[in-house]
Amino acid sequence: xxxxxxxxxxxxxxxxxxxxxxxxxxxxxxxxxxxxxxxxxxxxxxxxxxxxxxxxxxxxxxxxxxxxxxxxxxxxxxxxxxxxxxxxxxxxxxxxxxxxxxxxxxxxxxxxxxxxxxxxxxxxxxxxxxxxxxxxxxxxxxxxxxxxxxxxxxxxxxxxxxxxxxxxxxxxxxxxxxxxxxxxxxxxxxxxxxxxxxxxxxxxxxxxxxxxxxxxxxxxxxxxxxxxxxxxxxxxxxxxxxxxxxxxxxxxxxxxxxxxxxxxxxxxxxxxxxxxxxxxxxxxxxxxxxxxxxxxxxxxxxxxxxxxxxxxxxxxxxxxxxxxxxxxxxxxxxxxxxxxxxxxxxxxxxxxxxxxxxxxxxxxxxx
Amino acid sequence: xxxxxxxxxxxxxxxxxxxxxxxxxxxxxxxxxxxxxxxxxxxxxxxxxxxxxxxxxxxxxxxxxxxxxxxxxxxxxxxxxxxxxxxxxxxxxxxxxxxxxxxxxxxxxxxxxxxxxxxxxxxxxxxxxxxxxxxxxxxxxxxxxxxxxxxxxxxxxxxxxxxxxxxxxxxxxxxxxxxxxxxxxxxxxxxxxxxxxxxxxxxxxxxxxxxxxxxxxxxxxxxxxxxxxxxxxxxxxxxxxxxxxxxxxxxxxxxxxxxxxxxxxxxxxxxx
Numbered sequence: 001x002x003x004x005x006x007x008x009x010x011x012x013x014x015x016x017x018x019x020x021x022x023x024x025x026x027x028x029x030x031x032x033x034x035x036x037x038x039x040x041x042x043x044x045x046x047x048x049x050x051x052x053x054x055x056x057x058x059x060x061x062x063x064x065x066x067x068x069x070x071x072x073x074x075x076x077x078x079x080x081x082x083x084x085x086x087x088x089x090x091x092x093x094x095x096x097x098x099x100x101x102x103x104x105x106x107x108x109x110x111x112x113x114x115x116x117x118x119x120x121x122x123x124x125x126x127x128x129x130x131x132x133x134x135x136x137x138x139x140x141x142x143x144x145x146x147x148x149x150x151x152x153x154x155x156x157x158x159x160x161x162x163x164x165x166x167x168x169x170x171x172x173x174x175x176x177x178x179x180x181x182x183x184x185x186x187x188x189x190x191x192x193x194x195x196x197x198x199x200x201x202x203x204x205x206x207x208x209x210x211x212x213x214x215x216x217x218x219x220x221x222x223x224x225x226x227x228x229x230x231x232x233x234x235x236x237x238x239x240x241x242x243x244x245x246x247x248x249x250x251x252x253x254x255x256x257x258x259x260x261x262x263x264x265x266x267x268x269x270x271x272x273x274x275x276x277x278x279x280x281x282x283x284x285x286x287x288x289x290x291x292x293x294x295x296x297x298x299x300x301x302x303x304x305x306x307x308x309x310x311x312x313x314x315x316x317x318x319x320x321x322x323x324x325x326x327x328x329x330x331x332x333x334x335x336x337x338x339x340x341x342x343x344x345x346x347x348x349x350x351x352x353x354x355x356x357x358x359x360x361x362x363x364x365x366x367x
Numbered sequence: 368x369x370x371x372x373x374x375x376x377x378x379x380x381x382x383x384x385x386x387x388x389x390x391x392x393x394x395x396x397x398x399x400x401x402x403x404x405x406x407x408x409x410x411x412x413x414x415x416x417x418x419x420x421x422x423x424x425x426x427x428x429x430x431x432x433x434x435x436x437x438x439x440x441x442x443x444x445x446x447x448x449x450x451x452x453x454x455x456x457x458x459x460x461x462x463x464x465x466x467x468x469x470x471x472x473x474x475x476x477x478x479x480x481x482x483x484x485x486x487x488x489x490x491x492x493x494x495x496x497x498x499x500x501x502x503x504x505x506x507x508x509x510x511x512x513x514x515x516x517x518x519x520x521x522x523x524x525x526x527x528x529x530x531x532x533x534x535x536x537x538x539x540x541x542x543x544x545x546x547x548x549x550x551x552x553x554x555x556x557x558x559x560x561x562x563x564x565x566x567x568x569x570x571x572x573x574x575x576x577x578x579x580x581x582x583x584x585x586x587x588x589x590x591x592x593x594x595x596x597x598x599x600x601x602x603x604x605x606x607x608x609x610x611x612x613x614x615x616x617x618x619x620x621x622x623x624x625x626x627x628x629x630x631x632x633x634x635x636x637x638x639x
Contacts, residue, residue, distance in 0.1 A: 053533050074539040086530035090552035100538035147538075 003064035003077075003154035003187055004029045005050065010059035012045050019045045021211035022059070030185045032178070034202030036192055038234070042211035043191045044159055050189060051157050052076050063154055074103070075202060079148035080157040083142050083164065087132040093119075093143050094128040100151045118150040121180070138169045145177065151183075156181070156188040162197065174201060195235050199223065207231050223280075225349070229356035232278045232315075232349065238306070238313050240278045243320035244353060247271045259319035263295045265345045278353040281313055281324040283347020287340035294342025298323070302337045316341065398607035409603060416604075423608040426599070431584055432591030433616070436570060438615040439504045439587060443569045444562055446505075447512035451561065452554070454513065455520020456546050460532055470521070476514025481507075483576050489578050503579035504587065508572060512565045519564075524550065556630040563628050567617050588613040 005027040012020040022041040027033045035043040048054040052073035060067045068076055079100070087096050097115045106114075119125050121271035122142045127293040132140055141161065148156055159284055161177070162170045178201050181188050192198055198205045199219045207214045207222060207230075215227035232240035245258035253264045256277065300318030312331040316323050316339055325341045333339065350359040394410035402416050414448070424430065457463070458535070460468050492503045527550060535545040551558070576590040592613045599605050621628065 051533075051537060053536070073533075073536040074541070080534070080537050082530040082534060084528060084530055086528065086534035087536075088531065088549055099535075099540075103539035103544065147534075151538075304611065 004062075005033075005155055005187060005189065006065075007046065007050075008051060008060050008062070010046070010061060011057045012042070012049060012054060013057045016048050016057060017202065018211050020049070023208075023211075023213050024059075025206055025213060027187060027189060027232070027278045030187055032188045032190065032201060032203040034190045034192060034198040034205045035208060036195055036198035036202075036205055036234075037208035038193060040210070041208040043193075043206075043208045046208070047157055047159055047189060047191045050155070051078055051080055062134070077154040078157055079151045079153040079155075081144045081148050081161040082124070083160040085132075085144040085161075085164075087140060087147075089132050089145055092129050092131055093124060093135070093146075096132070096143055097128075097146050097150050100147065100344045104151075110220070114150050114152075118146045122146045137165055138173070141165060141173060145180070152186075154187065156186050156190075158188065158190045159240060160192055161190075162192070163194070166351065170197075177201065178228075191197065205235075207234060225358065226278070227358050229278060229351050232351075236280060238281050238315075240280050240349070241284065241321070241323040242276055242278045242351075243323070244274065245277050245320070246274050248273075261298055261319045263298065263343065265295050265348065267345070269350070272349055272353075274353050275359065276348040276353055276356065278351060279323070279343055279347050281326045283340055283344035284323055284325045285344070286325065286327060287342045293344060295345055296342030297340040298342070299340045302333050302335050302339060303347075304335060305331065305333055307331065314339070382502065395607050395610055398604055399611045401604040401607075403602075403604060409607075416423055419604050419608040420612065421566040423595075423612060426605070427595040427609050427612075428583070428591060429588070429595075429609065429612050432586055432588040433612075434618075435501070435585055438501055439508070440566055440569045442501070443503045443508045443512055444565045447509045447516050447565055448562055450509070450513045450518050452551070452558065453546070454517040455507050455522075456524055456542075456550070458517060458521040459524025460527075460545075460550075461542070470517075473514055476511055477518060481511070481572070483575060485578055492579060499580050499582050499585065501585065502586075504572075504576055507575060512569065515568075516561050516565065519561050520557065522553070523554055524578050527553065556627050558622050559627040560630075563621060563624050566620055570617050583635025 007023045007025040008043065010020055010023045011018065023042070023046055025033075036044060037043045045054060049056050050063075050068075052068065052071065056069050060069050062068060063076060063078070088099065091099065097118060098111050101111045101114060115128075116125075119128055122145060124142055124146055127135060127139055127143075127351075132143065135143065141164070144161065148158075157188060158177075162173055165173060174197060177190075190197075190201060198207075202219060204216060204218055205222050206216045209230050215222050215231045219247060222231055222235050226240065229240075229242055232242065243258055245256040248255045248257075253262050253266050254269060254271065256261060258277075285294060287294065292299075298320070299316050300316040300323070303315040303317045303322060306313040306315070307330055309330070311329065312327040312333075314325045314327060314331060314333055316325050323341070327333075351357060352359055364367070397412045398409050399419060400415045400417065401413050401419075402410070403419065403422070454473075458466060488507055489498065492498045492507075497503045497506070530543055531549060535549045540549065570587075571589055572587070572595070573589045576587045577593075580586060580590075590610050595609045596606055599609075
């Protein structure tokens with residue numbers, strides 16, 4: 001059973017606080033949509049409105065083209081996985097899985113079959129007679145998933161379901177949820193504050209901030225072409241480095257100058273006199289190696305070194321602000337070292353100085 | 368980790384206070400089993416003479432008093448518990464207009480002592496022709512018990528993770544089903560503790576029984592005990608026996624439910 005979901009100019013007010021500010025979002029049938037954003041961005045509130053756990057102040061929410069604003073939670077054909085799992089502690093795993101089916105008057109024989117098959121697909125069969133208190137965090141998490149799965153709802157809602165797991169289990173469960181969703185193809189709305197989860201799981205990602213939807217797109221899209229500086233800073237780890245620069249067109253090149261540093265980029269994008277330049281760490285490399293297509297050099301003092309083994313990110317305090325530089329493998333740099341680095345012009349993104357919005361016309365890689 | 372010295376001091380202080388609490392009780396029990404006509408005085412032990420209980424039971428009409436007490440207590444505790452559970456659920460889990468105001472009004476029932484309302488209450492009961500009936504004892508005590516019980520259960524329901532209630536709603540359960548199937552099993556320690564407290568307070572209620580009933584057959588145990596003591600001031604052993612008989616049901620109930628009671632008292636203090 002599947003369905004599309006739509007938010008049409010949805011608002012949510014808590015007293016004077018506007019938690020969700022005119023959210024419009026179409027989620028396609030069978031899509032895995034991730035709502036991501038920092039705390040207080042309104043992502044969970046949006047999910048709860050879809051679940052019917054919060055009323056909608058204005059606008060409407062539809063499931064399968066039916067407006068559900070005034071439809072009671074229990075009448076919406078949805079299932080939800082909570083951050084704390086919310087398993088019924090006095091019931092066994094079997095009873096937890098069966099509870100929703102019993103409430104919906106499913107025939108007993110069918111309940112048995114559906115619980116067994118959900119338990120099988122999640123590897124929960126050995127634990128069916130246990131109570132939630134006797135399960136590990138990972139097992140409890142799978143029971144919570146199973147409780148949603150067994151209902152075969154139109155939409156799955158997941159509210160930070162992995163945040164109580166340890167890092168290793170989180171990565172494994174991430175893959176498992178994604179696999180399950182692809183197998184059964186149920187429309188899923190997944191809320192997280194973790195941009196890595198968003199990038200790895202979502203068919204599309206909706207980035208929210210202060211109740212406003214900042215951008216919707218595929219993971220690659222929002223990573224490569226952030227709609228504004230907020231998205232650039234939020235998506236990606238380490239985030240996009242950002243600095244302000246003055247521009248001047250000069251024959252076949254554009255000159256950028258910021259804080260006494262000047263660099264020249266080939267091409268003549270249509271840019272205002274002053275822009276915010278954003279650049280991903282992988283487009284910033286040391287000046288001495290393969291600097292053929294790099295522009296620069298810029299220089300500065302190493303502020304921190306983040307060695308991940310396969311690669312190293314180095315934060316450099318340059319004249320224009322702190323820029324993250326990418327090194328392959330390990331780097332011998334230590335804080336205080338002086339380094340020179342260059343920027344890959346294809347990786348440069350330009351944003352409006354006033355509102356931080358992307359100057360899409362100025363994309364160098366589209367030329 | 369507490370050191371050995373600290374531990375000894377803790378035990379010492381706890382021991383002293385336990386003695387202070389226990390000594391009068393032991394005294395009453397020793398006195399209750401003294402030989403009839405003994406002159407050794409309060410709290411002395413001179414053997415176990417259970418004949419006092421038979422004597423007190425007959426002379427003091429305790430059979431009738433206990434029966435009245437049980438009728439009142441069972442009616443009050445069962446009705447008040449169910450009402451408190453439902454009202455506490457509404458205040459603790461549901462959002463509705465005027466919830467705070469209503470709750471504060473309800474709290475008045477906790478704060479105003481029986482002494483303050485007993486006179487107008489008497490006239491009201493008389494107008495309804497309910498004085499000298501069990502209703503005059505049961506109805507007002509249901510009222511005061513529900514005030515406490517709602518306060519108590521609301522605190523419990525507020526401590527339950529919201530997501531549990533929400534998960535139940537998403538699973539398609541009504542408020543009614545959520546209360547009885549999902550939350551009540553968790554609330555058992557809190558409910559039992561409430562029942563013990565209500566039982567104790569209702570059992571010990573004296574003033575209401577004194578004012579509302581004059582029929583000997585309707586007198587509750589504490590009231591009967593006071594009349595019994597008035598008649599037998601010289602026989603110390605008999606007085607003590609009467610006191611033990613009246614106190615016994617609460618003590619027995621407490622002993623049986625002690626484990627749950629303690630668990631109920633600490634939930635909310637420590638997140639389970």
